[in-house]
Amino acid sequence: MILFLGARPVVPRPAVLRPVAPRSVVPRPVTAPPVPPSPPVRPSPRVRRHGRGVTLTAPYRRIFAVPGTRAFTAANLLARLPMGMLSVSAVLMIAGTRGSYALAGAVVATGLTATALVGPLTARLIDRYGQSRIAVPATVIAALGSLSLLLCVHYDAPAWALFASYIATATTPNTGGMSRARWAHLFRGDPAARHTANSFEQAADELCFMLGPVLATLLCTAFLPEAGTAVAAALLLTGVLLFAAQRGTEPPVAPRTTGRPRSPLRLPGLSPLLLTFLATGAVFGSLEVVTIAFADVHGVRPAAGGMLALQAAGSCAAGLLYGLLRPTGPAGSRFLGCVAAMSALMPLPLAAASTGSLPALAVALLLAGMATAPTMVTGMGLLQSRTPAAQLNEGMTLAVTALLAGIAAGSAAGGWAVDHLAGPGPAYVMPATAAALALAVTMSRRKGLRSRAR
Template identity: 40%
Template sequence: MKSYLAVLGSPGAWRFLAPAFLARLPYAMLQLGILLLVQWSTGSYGAAGIAAAAAAVAQALVGPQTGRLADRYGQPRVLIPQVVLHALALGGLLALAAARVPALPLVAAAALAGASVPQVGSMVRARWAHLLGRSGRLGTAFAVESITDELTFTLAPVLLVALSTGFSPVWALLMALVMVVAGTLAFALVRKGAPEPMPVRVRSQGGVLRLRGVAVLAVAFVALGTVFGSLQVGITSSTAALGEAAAAGPVYAAFSGASFAGGILYGVVRWRIGAPARLVATLGLLSAATAALTLAGSIPLLYGGAAMAGFVIAPAVITGYTLVETLVPAEVRTEAFTWLNGSIGLGIATGAAVAGQLVDRFGATPAFLVPPVTTALAALLVLTFLRRLRPATESSSARELVTAP
């Protein structure tokens, strides 16, 4: 644990980590919260699914643009107006839902709420990279972030469902709104670790996605997102088919707990294998682990399969974030992180949608076919473009960037 204590003991780290955790809990509540809210308001699961997907897609597309602005103008100058816009969008969605308006305005408001979500997670990773540089401790710091993500995505649904059932989805998302505003403002006001603004632009028309290896990682992270989305559907439908619907939460908790453990172990190992090869290996292992779930015909086997998949997915995510930090120059670091964050969100929405269609047509088990296929294809993609995932030299990074006026 010495490596974790050394990272967490970095001067001033807790000053931004504590408010960032408060701001990130609502991030993990938003998609499910919108699903529950729109279904409560309209009575339609179809409309609720469309609204949740609209929020996820909008967040995936707009998030990297806010990351780019943060790189150019500094995190506080982006986060403060962004959280104000998010508060207005989410508040408007809550008001519309309470007024029982038709589905179309709710979908539009959900998209605005998703597009304006403050990208605090990406900015925390940018602060770690700025504080620690390309040192041996940076991988451990990214492991801390992966563990934090697991905590938020484990705690947030429990809190959300408890408030939604005890009161209503409006009150649940209203509490999320208070947390995101308070946490984001406190995080923005802490300057420790925040990178200085570096106004640059990428020469290529495609921006950061055209930089060496970034698009490959973004596609791989879409595949990782499909694991989360399809397992949520697959575990829920399988436990219901087995007559033990209440077991869905504990089975998914086994997945999250194993991911937590895998992330901790990964962060303390001194790896001799390069990050690109580790990413191929973890994606391949994840494909095999999730394929085992297709054979899980009982609750104990679901627990085992979910735990195996969870243990592998955190190392894959950590490797991807560590790798992208070595591929891009500091001037566009936050934007690159937000592309990976958005890709996971897009994968979650895609995986849930495809798995849902398979369950409706063929039953519960086919939902588990999605993650082994997507992660195997991602492993093949990374293997094909392995050379492009080798860290670029400072000179090559400089040739891809030009200082803006």
């Protein structure tokens, strides 16, 4: 009742005129009854859930609130998707038209070796002259190499022409490294934001390598054997052109020094990181080959792609969640913990394969993948803290080169294990061994991995 009265407007009563002599009348002030304070309004459950969601995604919302970050990220994702398409498309195109997986594998292996040699040189030029000035012509050369490979396959050119064409694709710039360099420049004074950005970039890598092979296989099998290579080259060129056009977030070119800059390989603490990346690449390479062989033995080879996608999905999800955590403690100790977690989870596929159950193996691959992204995120953060800004692209490309070399070695070791260890089930010991080797290297070089980065 009090609330009702308090809510009513209070209007003074009108004066009543009486036939008396006029006199001055002072009206009495009219005051409204006091209104009690309203009880606190509780937000609805939907609002509370939304509030928690905003808090949960706040680190990512904060980094993408910087002008220009969404534009260069979208363009870079478009340019990065072909990284998971080119090799698969080349194998399917060459094997489908020439009928030789050996020739297809040799061509791709040669291109991988050329990329490992040329990639750091391209990155050095990017550091010296800028992303837009070097990445665009380098991508044009790589796209022409893919187009040449497509034409050579289509018109039945000699085998040496296939090798020469695919070698030309080695000039493809490290698109992920260029994106990480932009984040490092934008948040050079904010380690927490760099951690979130590196986590997002690693999740993007996993997403592209998860979707790329699936898209390449669909294009090459549903349309033409050359369709995968053509689409990959077009996406790469379009994405790099759009990425290079975002000049507002491009890192400035460091001033030249009179002396010759020291190679990042000679920087203190970088060698242990590269060795760990090498062993981590061996985990990826052996896991892929052994999983394909396991599915083939059980008569479900088409399911191998989905099982490997689960491993990448686990890594992608873990990378995004890891980016929400605020890094604490020395970066070297965090890196050691991540490598130890990877070493502890990687034996799970071996245990699941011993049961012969495909669903159990799929779950084990999902869990095993959850430690790889945090390892790469922390490792890339360490690399950025130890590499001068003028050589950042070159340093990150060296890390990618170590990963590629490890993938090649792991693929060979996984194939050997499948043939010599009584089937693909026991061959899962190879990725577990590679993860243990990564932990051993990290622990043996623990002093070199200590960093002041937080």
